[in-house]
Amino acid sequence: MRPFAYAHVNDAAEAVKAGGTFLAGGTTLLDLMKLDVMRPERVVDINDLSREFSAIAYGPQGLRLGALAHMAEAARHPDVVREFPVIAQSLSLAASGQLRNMATLGGNVLQRTRCTYFRDTSWSRCNKRDPGSGCAALEGVNRKHAVLGTSPNCIATYAGDFAQSLIALDAAVELAGPSGARRMAFADLHVAPGDDPSVETVLRPGELITGFIVPALPFARRSLYLKIRDRQSYEFALASAAVALDLDGGTVRQARIALGGVATKPWRAREAEAALRGKALDESSARAAAEAAFAGAVTHGGNDYKPELGKRTLVRALLQAKALEV
Amino acid sequence: MATAEAAPPATPAAVPVTLNVNGKSHALALDPRTTLLDALREHLDLTGSKKGCDHGQCGACTVLVDGRRILSCLTLAAAVRGPVTTIEGLAQNGNLHPMQQAFIDHDAFQCGYCTPGQIMSAVACVREGHVRSDDEIREYMSGNLCRCAAYPNILAAIKDAAPRMLDKA
Numbered sequence: 001m002r003p004f005a006y007a008h009v010n011d012a013a014e015a016v017k018a019g020g021t022f023l024a025g026g027t028t029l030l031d032l033m034k035l036d037v038m039r040p041e042r043v044v045d046i047n048d049l050s051r052e053f054s055a056i057a058y059g060p061q062g063l064r065l066g067a068l069a070h071m072a073e074a075a076r077h078p079d080v081v082r083e084f085p086v087i088a089q090s091l092s093l094a095a096s097g098q099l100r101n102m103a104t105l106g107g108n109v110l111q112r113t114r115c116t117y118f119r120d121t122s123w124s125r126c127n128k129r130d131p132g133s134g135c136a137a138l139e140g141v142n143r144k145h146a147v148l149g150t151s152p153n154c155i156a157t158y159a160g161d162f163a164q165s166l167i168a169l170d171a172a173v174e175l176a177g178p179s180g181a182r183r184m185a186f187a188d189l190h191v192a193p194g195d196d197p198s199v200e201t202v203l204r205p206g207e208l209i210t211g212f213i214v215p216a217l218p219f220a221r222r223s224l225y226l227k228i229r230d231r232q233s234y235e236f237a238l239a240s241a242a243v244a245l246d247l248d249g250g251t252v253r254q255a256r257i258a259l260g261g262v263a264t265k266p267w268r269a270r271e272a273e274a275a276l277r278g279k280a281l282d283e284s285s286a287r288a289a290a291e292a293a294f295a296g297a298v299t300h301g302g303n304d305y306k307p308e309l310g311k312r313t314l315v316r317a318l319l320q321a322k323a324l325e326v
Numbered sequence: 327m328a329t330a331e332a333a334p335p336a337t338p339a340a341v342p343v344t345l346n347v348n349g350k351s352h353a354l355a356l357d358p359r360t361t362l363l364d365a366l367r368e369h370l371d372l373t374g375s376k377k378g379c380d381h382g383q384c385g386a387c388t389v390l391v392d393g394r395r396i397l398s399c400l401t402l403a404a405a406v407r408g409p410v411t412t413i414e415g416l417a418q419n420g421n422l423h424p425m426q427q428a429f430i431d432h433d434a435f436q437c438g439y440c441t442p443g444q445i446m447s448a449v450a451c452v453r454e455g456h457v458r459s460d461d462e463i464r465e466y467m468s469g470n471l472c473r474c475a476a477y478p479n480i481l482a483a484i485k486d487a488a489p490r491m492l493d494k495a
Contacts, residue, residue, distance in 0.1 A: 001359045003337055003338040003357075003359065004338060004358060004359070005338055005339075005358070006338070006341055006358035006402070006404055008404070008405070023402070023405060026400055026401060026402060026405065027382055027397075027400050030361070030382075030399075030400045030401070030402065031381050031382055031400060034380065034381060035381075043358070043402075045402070045404070045405050047405055047407065048407075072394075095469070096385065096468055096469020096470075097395060097447065097450070097451065097454070097456075097466050097467070097468075097469050098382075098385060098388055098395050098396055098397045098447065098469045099382060099397065099469065101394045101395060101396050102396050102397065102400065102401070233464070233465050233468035234468035234469055
């Protein structure tokens, strides 16, 4: 690991002033520093901000999740489990017991891709690591790579799960920064790779995630996260679906759908939501919604199977959510 | 992200780190790059915690901080706030912890390299209450890999130790 200067800060004001790479749980940062993929010169330990930003609170307005809360705490919180099962499941189906105790919610949404070419510096071509160098994955082993939101410069998959539940539930993210606090739709935090895959979010230098706000959504009790992967546990998604359904009998008033494991960023499937509105939810309408979700999919050989896997995942998630007794 | 190679920075200044490990306090001056695992093994001679993958994938380095299981290989020693319990701190007054005894009784290891991490994780798994079924134990122990594949015996050991741990609590 390359040398770095280490500092720890007591509050958000100190953190945004400190300038540097923030360290919370460290499960992405330390890993990628050991691989020489991330090379911060200054590491700012923000774990003491947990005094201010780790509360989980539920009320009539909705759910507030402090960014320094650990994944495990949010996953087992009774209000989260009862009112927003898709959030609890997206967290508990991710990583391992140890990692969920370490990783914070803020760090979780900023986790970096698992693209093997990004993580292995012996590959010289990676636009995310080294802008302008090319993309080895396009013609490489790309079985796990994205099919939605790709660009000719990058097909790295966004690896997280929690972000899909946030984006499906119209969550907002709160930030602290050198020019003050701001709040934005969580959907606007991440950006698709486009021309410069090294830019993954709209965070400004020194900006820090302090919390997430999930608006009250009574029908979120009928929500779930379905994750399909190579192993049954402790594995990233090949395809996943976060769904919440507002049903009138068997008819869809409103559906919320986000897809994981298949896209370059947390992916809201609005076309699929629109396809379901006012329809009786059954295998055929679910399949039509899934077709809409993947209409723009672009594959690169190894991941040719992903659109079909993603569609089947979404169909199953929708039918399982319909069958929930809430 | 990656930029052109700059001149290699000098070795960073040591940072003062106080670690409370198995009930004993240690004042150390460490290179900030030092992980908790390396601090335990290289500076405190507590070599029970093992370095497997060193990337948070295998669980061999699992220890408890503030009673919660974490991966010491992905934790900077300087960032540790709470008291640390390692495999060396489980036995009390020369008596093995019920989980240690159960691993012996059920032959829950072959080469033994992953065992300290398995046992620390298993102790936490029981305390978390994730031992209500075989599948739940498997799910909550999935962060500890055993290349010898002693999994059936590890499962048996955890099921055996859990009630005895809870009796004592």
